[in-house]
Amino acid sequence: MAAVQIALPLPVLPEGWSGERDFKAIEHLSHATDRNIEPVGPHFLAHARRKRHKRTFSEDDRIQAQVNVKKVEDDDSGEISEPEDPLMLQREAKDWKGQDHYAVLGLSKYRYRATEDQIKRAHRKKVLKHHPDKKAAAGGTEDDQFFKCIQKATEILLDPAKRRQYDSVDEGANVEPPTKKETQKGNFYKLWGKVFDSEARFSKVQPVPKLGNENSTKAEVEHFYNFWYNFDSWRSFEYLDEDVPDDNENRDQKRHVERKNQNARRKKKTEDTARLRKLVDDALALDERIRKFKQQEHAQRNKKRLDKEAEQKRLAEEAAKTKEEEARLKAEKEAAEKAEKLESKKAKEAAKNAAKKNKRVVRGSVKEANYFHSAGDVPAAQIDFALNDVDLIITKVDNEELAALTSKLSSKKDPGEIKQIFQEEVKRLVGAGKLKEGETKSLSA
């Protein structure tokens, strides 16, 4: 920021003013307020740089200046770093067709990507180094062969038409397609990507679609292969022509050579197209994505069927399950019924036994009661009567009543009491209408 200009004059130093080294600190500054500055604009960036690297104003100025200077130097020294092959330096200028023009200029890592500016600068550097006058001054021989190579290379590379011809046959820029074995190791995209990048330089249509990676969509992949199957190449093979003889030679000979060249070019072009086609075929065959997409498509088509099948299977399983369940329930039920039957049979038998026992007790009690005879020996008729009556009663009562009767009779020994119990029983039975009055003669009295 420009300095503030103040036109009003400063006061004159008063008499008697003194300070240590002419400076006197009196008070310190008032407290500052913390605020957010807006992270916007070039001056903020400078501020951020200073603050982050803890630089002062002057330090930052110096470092920035250095950074700027360095950039220029870097730019200048970029292209010449390539070492020169001693074999190349010994080349004869007349063999220019065989020379690698980019290598001669030290641009072999750029090749078809080298810009015109780069070529010009590379040329200048090479000239400064290899100029025959310089070599002569250094005491060397007057060998200007490599210098001529440089001139030829520049001439070709700076002429767009010639450069294109040379680029068409520039072996150094070709990338050999990887073998099947190499590809199968798993770096398909990396290996083939390079091949296609290098082939892409011949395309009349730019930009050329990229090979992509395993995540590319179907559309991208299809576009890629369509592009390469309809590849429109500018590659031509004039550069490899045989030299046409000078005018003063035989005209027929000349025409013959020209025709030969034409044919050779055509042949090479056809070969090149076939080569590219095969290359794309190979790549397509090895491309995992194609298989993946086919599978996906297949899966898509079969999805409905598979879904249906799965549904059916599920239904069948469910049906089997329910059947099993039913069978199980049935079996359980049967077992339970069987057990119940057994149980009731047992109970019946027990009841039967009990009834038998009760009957015995009741009959016994009749004997106890002296066959309901008042005293003394009992006449046989009375015994018959009493037993018949008791049997009648027993037939008329059911098991529970019998059990009740038995319990009443069981502890009684006195014939009167027993008789009374029987009489009560008869009365109850008569009341219930099971027995007729007077049917039990022995008990009526």
Place this chain on the structure above:
Amino acid sequence: MSEEIDSAQRVAIGISFGNSYSSIAFTTSEGKAEVIANEEGDRQIPSILSYVDGEELQGTQAKAQFVRNAKNTVAYFRDFLGQEFKSIDPTPCHQSAHPVQHESTIAFKIRDTAEEAENTITVSEITTRHLKRLKNSASEYLGKKVNAAVITVPTNFSDAQKTALSKAAKEAGIEVLQFINEPVAAVLAYDARPEAKLADKIILVADLGGTRSDVAVIASRGGIYTILATVHDYEVSGFKLDQVLMDHFAKEYMKKHKSGGDPRENDRSSAKLKLESEAVKKALSIGTSANFSVESLANGLDFTATINRTRYDLLASKHFAAYARLVTHAVEKAQLDPLDISEIILAGGNSHTPKVASALRSAFPDSTTILAPSTSPTSINPSELSVRGAAIQASLIQRFELEDIEQSTHPMVTVTPHLSHAVGVLCISGEESSGVFHAIVDAETPLPVRRSAIIATPREGGDVLIKLCEGAGHIKVTKPEPKPKKEKEEKDSDDDDESEEEEEELREKTWKVGKVLAEAALKGVKKGAKVEVQISISASLDVNCIFREVGGKGGVRGLLAGPKLVQNGSA
């Protein structure tokens, strides 16, 4: 586009994404910001998306759909982004698709496909689609695929809103390099002009938009900006001006066609009325009269009318006064006086209206420059200010790594102590006894700072005393007297050549001398020589000063320690 873009392959543009309009800009190789026109030739692209039978329309085409297809037209959605349903104001969407609550966010129910069924599209999805369209327009114009942007946001945009916007942009394939505040972008757009001079000034940016107005007071100190105060208003807006015209023309229409009915009561008529009113408003900013003409406004009746600017100014005078009040309120909020404001930048669509500028002109002293199309011929189009600023910022940072940008915008770097008082020297005016304060470093300057000043010496040379002191701004109210006043000091520090032609004023800004910080003596100054004073104030308030004669050797150096450690030092 999920992977991070290499900073070398980044193509960054500036995007201004507003509620009503959006714009896109890039920076040319000469460092000039240029606003990109979309396929329809619009530089102000309405932030509206409309769907007709599954076809997506954007911008002006979508805006035209307000009339026929309002339910499938989404507009004014910027402020809904990253908000909860309960905290949004859906008023502006009255004539388009209404926002509805959808899970924790806001969505619109529209038919965006050819099918009959309505789809629920979240606001974030809408934003993504809108940004995608902007990106494609820019890519087509530049011939390169745009993949990064600096986006401007209002100063009260919350972090949640920024995150949501950043996410939506990412979905659209745009990496957001930075969010910058709209008013600051406007200041940057002015400061990036080649003729702009770096100066310490206080700038007021009034952004008068369609749905809201924002005012910010910004201190610009050596190209570093600090926001001192902001005011937001959702009432004082361009819609209100449209409403004034709508009401006016609706009444005219009813007067002309007694049986016509009120066009405002019918959705379609009201939409037509609104679109045409907005067009009339724009026309009145350029010409002094404008034609309003709508075919079949209501009940199949055509309507044409003419309005002149004076009429419009009268009708909307209430709103213009509200603008002026809003701006003055912002100045008060920053605890400043209108005299402190050296520039007013008018941004936003409604700043084209001449009356807005003149209303502010009368509210501020003459020393304040108002940068609006009607007051200054060199002003930049107010609608393009923030997008230009964003484009400039984008060109500045597009080669940086994202991490670098993040670190630079971290509060560790941006929170800076600011001087609470100006620091300057005492000079003498007429009488020798009383000094006049001259600021070298103004108040609210972020620290650390380094400034220098060149001061004249007494005519005969000799020994001089340099008093370094603090000064506070003070508004002096004086009655008009024939005696010539002192010049305004604020102006001195900005202008290189000092002149005494300041006119008499009732109110003026003077400096009150605060405490004296240090004194230094410079001995044996030559006749007519000047003294250079250089002050560096560190973040811990240490003051390092150097006093020397211009062109001379040696000089006096002094160190004034910060408030914690007070000690004298010299070197």
